[in-house]
Amino acid sequence: MPELPEVETIRRSLEPVLVAHRIDRVIASPVRLREAIEPARWTRSLLGARLLGLTRRGKYLLADFGQTVAVFHLGMSGRLMLSAPGRNPLPHTHLRLRFDHGVELRLVDPRRFGVAVILDRRRLASYEPLLRLGPDALAAHATAALVEAAGRSRAPIRNLLLDQSVVAGLGNIYATEALARAGIDPLRAARGISRRRILRLAGSVRVVIGEALAAGGTTLADGGFIDAMGRNGYFAVRLQVYGREGEACPRCSSAIVRRALAGRSVFFCPRCQR
DNA sequence: AAGCCAACCTGGACGC
DNA sequence: TGCGTCCAGGTTGGCT
Numbered sequence: 001m002p003e004l005p006e007v008e009t010i011r012r013s014l015e016p017v018l019v020a021h022r023i024d025r026v027i028a029s030p031v032r033l034r035e036a037i038e039p040a041r042w043t044r045s046l047l048g049a050r051l052l053g054l055t056r057r058g059k060y061l062l063a064d065f066g067q068t069v070a071v072f073h074l075g076m077s078g079r080l081m082l083s084a085p086g087r088n089p090l091p092h093t094h095l096r097l098r099f100d101h102g103v104e105l106r107l108v109d110p111r112r113f114g115v116a117v118i119l120d121r122r123r124l125a126s127y128e129p130l131l132r133l134g135p136d137a138l139a140a141h142a143t144a145a146l147v148e149a150a151g152r153s154r155a156p157i158r159n160l161l162l163d164q165s166v167v168a169g170l171g172n173i174y175a176t177e178a179l180a181r182a183g184i185d186p187l188r189a190a191r192g193i194s195r196r197r198i199l200r201l202a203g204s205v206r207v208v209i210g211e212a213l214a215a216g217g218t219t220l221a222d223g224g225f226i227d228a229m230g231r232n233g234y235f236a237v238r239l240q241v242y243g244r245e246g247e248a249c250p251r252c253s254s255a256i257v258r259r260a261l262a263g264r265s266v267f268f269c270p271r272c273q274r
Numbered sequence: 275a276a277g278c279c280a281a282c283c284t285g286g287a288c289g290c
Numbered sequence: 291t292g293c294g295t296c297c298a299g300g301t302t303g304g305c306t
Contacts, residue, residue, distance in 0.1 A: 001299035
């Protein structure tokens with residue numbers, strides 16, 4: 001579900017509410033997400049700890065508690081939400097962190113593809129999933145990283161955009177939309193695309209992510225994404241091709257096509273995207 | 275050795 | 291109503 005704009009939207013909604021507050025209760029379920037949650041470790045590490053800051057790397061959210069850092073990834077169905085401690089938790093609530101001003105942060109993740117780990121600050125730098133990430137899609141050198149990787153790769157350009165070790169933060173929606181705006185066929189081998197067009201694609205990535213951020217992310221019809229305050233994102237109405245199989249391309253009115261690529265849907269206009 | 279793909283899960287939408 | 295099938299915003303490890 002959440003790609004860079006959604007994770008950043010969540011980060012921004014949590015930051016003013018939680019930073020500088022201490023945790024006074026931890027309720028963790030020993031559930032298996034991508035890695036197992038260890039309740040005792042969460043309690044031991046976080047009880048009494050003050051949240052110093054919230055940062056984001058790609059789709060990962062990092063909560064800095066000084067000694068320790070909590071690392072979150074929301075997978076496909078994860079939500080971080082704020083609620084009053086007394087309210088009944090939603091099904092699939094795996095983690096509840098109550099802060100000293102009576103606000104509770106809850107991690108809900110039905111499909112359990114997410115990540116919630118507590119790391120010693122010293123071990124943060126050697127945490128594999130973060131080590132693997134390429135530059136953040138919003139970082140200045142993301143463009144250079146994309147140009148460089150595209151020059152070496154025979155993979156379809158859509159797959160390259162999804163590869164977090166090339167550029168971190170893009171998922172299927174924004175990769176698909178960036179390709180539409182750049183007028184590039186998602187199935188084309190990265191290496192076969194001119195440098196000039198890859199540069200244009202890098203620009204489209206930046207524009208799409210920027211617009212999605214301004215809209216507070218993408219909430220599809222199923223209502224999957226909401227920020228920590230329960231608000232929708234409004235970028236769905238601006239999607240040009242994603243989820244629009246059979247609809248008219250906004251530029252040329254040709255029917256938008258859906259294909260499976262690496263087991264995932266990709267949408268494009270066969271006329272505008274070459 | 276890069277790149278495909280099944281697997282990890284649940285839930286919702288759809289067809290019969 | 292119910293049951294089966296397909297699909298979903300992500301990542302990884304194993305295979306070719």
